[in-house]
Amino acid sequence: MGCSGGLRAARSALLALLLGLSAPPWLQAEKLGDGCGNMVVYQDSGTLASKNYPGTYPNYTVCEKKIQIPQGKRLILKIGDLDIESQKCESNYLTILSSSTIHGPYCGNVMPVPKEIILDTNEATIRFESGSHVSGRGFLLSYASSDHPDLITCLERANHHMKNEYSRYCPAGCRDIAGDISGNIVEGYRDTSLLCKSAIHAGVVADELGGQINVIQQKGVSRYKGILANGILSQDGSLSDKRFVFTSNGCNKSLSLGDGFIPNSHITASSSWEETSEIGESVQWSPDKAWLQVQGISWASNHSSHREWLEIDLGEKKRITGIRTTGSTMLKFNFYVKTFIMNYKNNNSKWRTYKGILSNEEKVFQGNSNHGDLVRNNFIPPIVARYVRIIPQTWHQRIALKVELIGCRIMQANNSFTHPMWQRPSQSTGVAVGKEDRTITEPIPSEETSLGLKLTAIVVPVLVGLCLFLLSGICICATIRKRETKGGAYGSSDAQNPGCWKQIKQPFVRHQSTEFTISYNNEKETPQKLDLVTSDMAGNSYIF
Known part of the structure; x- marks a missing residue:
């Protein structure tokens, strides 16, 4: 039985192999x-x-x-x-x-x-x-x-374009396309770099959405420094004739230095590590060491858990467009945070987790891969809050972090930060209004309004004068009719109700008359001239 069963299995396997080889593609x-x-x-x-x-x-x-x-x-x-x-x-x-x-x-x-x-x-x-x-x-x-006729593909490079300034539309999905970029948002990018991939690296557009980019070509530099930003590692680059930069939206300043340095009391942490040095001294890796601008060691937590956090109080609600991080910055302490999430809140509100653009899941940001290199991540859409927390998710050896928040004050921000997908229509006007930017403003008179007031001041007196003039004419006509009725009627039936307007014979001399011109649709007809007759002429200037 065992031998015959094995033989049948071998035949079945051989038949399946033959069918597979002979099957059509x-x-x-x-x-x-x-x-x-x-x-x-x-x-x-x-x-x-x-x-x-x-x-x-x-x-x-x-x-x-x-x-x-x-x-x-x-x-x-x-x-x-x-x-x-x-x-x-x-x-x-x-x-x-x-x-x-x-x-x-x-x-x-x-x-x-x-x-x-x-x-x-x-x-x-x-x-x-x-x-x-x-x-x-x-x-x-x-x-x-068709709203974006200036669409380009992910493979277009800056040296494909000759103009010094131009605007193009990048599609969604260019981040993971193979192709090098050299440089960074501060110094610019080598002109051989992929345009759309560089725009994602610079935080100008999000890979999930794509978007419009505005490019300025400038003279090249001798060296381009590569960094990790928004999940893309740019390369160091050598001398080139040209480089390119993206136009700034104006909301990319250091929030720790822009309006004066934030007090140390405004940066706190869940815990801090106290190190004992080789000579027995106590070294505090406290939260105030977490500022990127401060030389020396970083903040480090005393525990290794997902409950550790670093909190920053900006003093007021601000628009936060990005974050820059490093590890411990100390060669002998190879500590750094690999990934992290962001929480934020305002006064008297609950902590909220920053989520992905197209999903309802928390956004996990790629952090550092060593203790010293700088890494940047942009927030698209931006965070609008007073308080933020960086919460490490994965780390190397120990949680250690230096940070710098990038952004601007609310009043300095412009409408370019709000993508249509994060706007809602206003009930009264139908105009999209950002959730974080609902502001009540008083109406300000425009130039058109001022001009209207000036015209009103001129036109109203003129209209009043004309009304008074017409009213005077009606009174004069009524007086003339009354006199004619008393003095006897004219022989013609038309003369019994002559009115105040009559055509004047040419031999008569016109006295104190006002001339009007009436336009006709038929251009061949000659405009007829009528005269306004005054009371002095009423008795002898009518035609019967």
């Missing part, structure tokens, strides 16, 4: 979606790439993704890169399908690949299919709504 393909790589999709833009991009995409896979933007807008697609090993697009190709058209298939060098495709609809299906091949990066494309 579409049966050998992996399940739908296995060919998809980096994909970040937001309501107004996104980025899609094949699996392993820019490495070789796998054999026998399919990637199919439906993308959609809000109704009433047109879909713009830009293909940043396409390298598919196929000459006839039979088993390796990319197609873009909308409700009315099919774009593609695209592959190899069979047909030119358009850099930009504009659809008449707000949705499309991207389909990438691979068969057997040896090489090929696959594809990378970005999309956005």
Whole structure:
């Protein structure tokens, strides 16, 4: 029995192997979606790439993704890169399908690949299919709504642009695309750096959302210093002819130095470590050592737990757009915080945890990877609060931290800090109002209002004068009628009710008359001239 059972199992395995080898490629393909790589999709833009991009995409896979933007807008697609090993697009190709058209298939060098495709609809299906091949990066494309005709892909670099100043729209999802950047937000970026990835590194846009960037090209520098910021590590760079910077929103000042140094009593901690030095002296790693501007050791907690925190009181509610951190800064004490979360509150309110842009989960920030290097994280949207707490989540050896908060006072902030997704419409005007910026203001007279008051002061007396003039004319007419009734009627029936206006014969000389011109729709007709007759002429200047 054992021998026959083993023989049957061997036959079944051999049959399965033969069927697998003889099966057509579409049966050998992996399940739908296995060919998809980096994909970040937001309501107004996104980025899609094949699996392993820019490495070789796998054999026998399919990637199919439906993308959609809000109704009433047109879909713009830009293909940043396409390298598919196929000459006839039979088993390796990319197609873009909308409700009315099919774009593609695209592959190899069979047909030119358009850099930009504009659809008449707000949705499309991207389909990438691979068969057997040896090489090929696959594809990378970005999309956005027709609100952003200046869309670029994640692969565009600053040296692709010749203008010294320009504005472009970065799609969501450029952070994890392969490609180097060199420099930092303070000194600028080398012109060979990827634009959108640099913008995320600088905290200008969030990777989850994308957004508009404003770029200024300047003369290059001899060296570019790389740092870790917003989850992206920029590289050190060498001399270049040009560099670029992003226009500042004005809310990136040090909050510990901008309005005078914050008192030591305004920075507290859950606990502090007391070190005994080699010579027996007591060294306090107290909270006041946590300021980044203060030389020497940092703050360090006495315990290693998730309940430890460092709290800063800014004295008043402020707009906090970022944070810079280091570890202990001491070579012999390799202490640092790897990840942390942020809590914040205002007067008489409860602590709240800063959450992700598109989720309701707490945002975990990437901290330091050694004791000395500086790391920056930006808050998009910004935190508006008086009190903040940094709560370490993971650390190396011991919790140790130096910090600097970046931001500005509320009155210095402008509307660019509030993304439409964090605004709500005003009930009275329908204008979006930020939750943290509800301010009651008194109406201020504008220039138009002042001009209206001046015109009113001129026009009203004129109108009053005209009314008095017309009233006087009516009284004069009434007096004339009364006199004529007493003196006898004219022979013509028309003369019995002549009124105050009559056409005057040319031989008569006009006395104290006022001339009016009446316009006609028919240009061939000659304007008729009428005279206002005074009481002195009333008895002898009417025509019967």
